[in-house]
Amino acid sequence: PPAVDDALVGEALRDGEAVQEGGVGGWRAPEALVIAQRVGEGAGATVFAATVDLGETLARVERLRLISVAFTALALFIALFAGREFLRRRLLTPIERLGDATARVAAGDYALRVDTHRADEMGALERSFNRMAEALGAGRARTDAHIAELESLNARLRASQREVVQAEKLATVGQLAAGVAHEIGNPLGAIRGNAELLEAGDLSGDEARRVLANLNRATERIDRIVRALLDFARPAKASREWLSPGDVVARAVELVRFQRSHHDVRFEVAGRPGCPRIHTDPNLMEQILVNLLLNAAQALDAGGVVTIRAEAAPGATGEPALVHLTVTDTGPGVPEGLRETIFDPFFTTKGPGRGTGLGLAVSRRIARDLGGELALVPGRGPGATFRLTMPIEEPRP
Incomplete structure (x- = not known):
């Protein structure tokens, strides 16, 4: 234990009491205390000194401090883990689920709905997502109906255009018909004349063959004219x-x-x-x-x-x-x-x-x-x- 020095006694006589720390080393707490107490007044005053050993007390305090730090660290770790699990369950997992659902809706699965039973902001977000998916599905259905209607209208329009083209072609055929009839008249006259020659029976073999050749040319001419008109008129x-x-x-x-x-x-x-x-x-x-x-x-x-x-x-x-x-x-x-x-x-x-x-x-x-x-x-x-x-x-x- 530390010795009682004169300064401590003098301080006790002057002030009535004094305390001296012993075994102080750097920043550490003192290992002992010397407490001096004056008894009496004047020349008959007496100073009593007592030494208190703080080593065991400080050791107990240090153990308590270490235990407190350990429990604090454990509590902090538990709090962090619990907070992480809370965030994962209450926030991260629902967000991931919403992200997956959004990707599926973007791919065209408008019938998808997420389950929601929560009354907090995340539940409101999930309900908003379901309303959005429902609105997108209804919009897609309307769009598909409009597309089908447009395709039907386009098909009818193309059919109408084909009918107009064909009607104009037939009108042109009507204009061509009179000319074709006139053009056919010439070979028909030739056919009639050559047929009368054959019917008379006064032709030699060579003459008959020439008449038949004329008939063939006339009929080919008629066939070519009629075929050209029919090919033009045919849809x-x-x-x-x-x-x-x-x-x-x-x-x-x-x-x-x-x-x-x-x-x-x-x-x-x-x-x-x-x-x-x-x-x-x-x-x-x-x-x-x-x-x-x-x-x-x-x-x-x-x-x-x-x-x-x-x-x-x-x-x-x-x-x-x-x-x-x-x-x-x-x-x-x-x-x-x-x-x-x-x-x-x-x-x-x-x-x-x-x-x-x-x-x-x-x-x-x-x-x-x-x-x-x-x-x-x-x-x-x-x-x-x-x-x-x-x-x-x-x-x-």
Whole structure:
């Protein structure tokens, strides 16, 4: 134990008591205390000193401190673990479940619903998710219904367009029929005359063979004329094939030139030889050209020339090359004020019974469906020039 020094005694005599710490080492607590107490006053005062050993007490305090720290750390660990489990159960797991459900709804599972029995904010969020999924499902159902309705309307529209195209074709057939009947009359007359010669029985073998050859040529002529008209009038399924523009031009001119009303009209086919082949529908192409040729011929009341020309032309950068099919007449042309309206449905400047007013509108619609374009272009002289432009390569989707 620490010794009682004079300073402690003097302090006790002066103040009545004094305390001295013993065994102090750095920051550690003292290991003992010396307590001095004065008894009496004046010259007869006596100082009593007692030493208190703090070692065991401090050891007990240190043990208690360590136990307290251990329990505090354990309690903190338990609290952290419990908090983590609480967050996982009450927050993280529901959020993960909502995330998975959101991904499934985004993939199209609009019937999915999450179970919710909670009354807190997470429960409100889950109920909001269910309402959102229900609204999305209802919206998707309405969208599907609208799409189905639009597809049905588009199918009906395409059917109506096909009917309009066919109606215009039949109207054109009506215009061609009179010319075809007149054209058939000549070979029919030849057949009748040659048949009468055979019936008389006055022909030699060689003469009879020549008469039969004449009959065959006349019937072939009639067959070719009737077949051309029937092929033109027959509804054809849309089918693309590689074809020569010159072949389509020849068939169209063959049909139109039969017209009796066109006896003063001369049809000329021009253009450079070897025009590239195009990938398109031959029947629809022929319908466009027949409409253009009929319009051009009908514009020449006093006679004139209709020129049809097929030429290749380069396309724009990155686009396929083109074929231009132009039909030019020497008639009065199209007035400036009508250039923007001649392609409108039912617009016509012809007299009654000479057209439906659908020819140019239907022809432009067909041209665009085939990936091309039909336009009225400025000509080099009098008359009107219509240009049908078609890509040489198959149009890109």
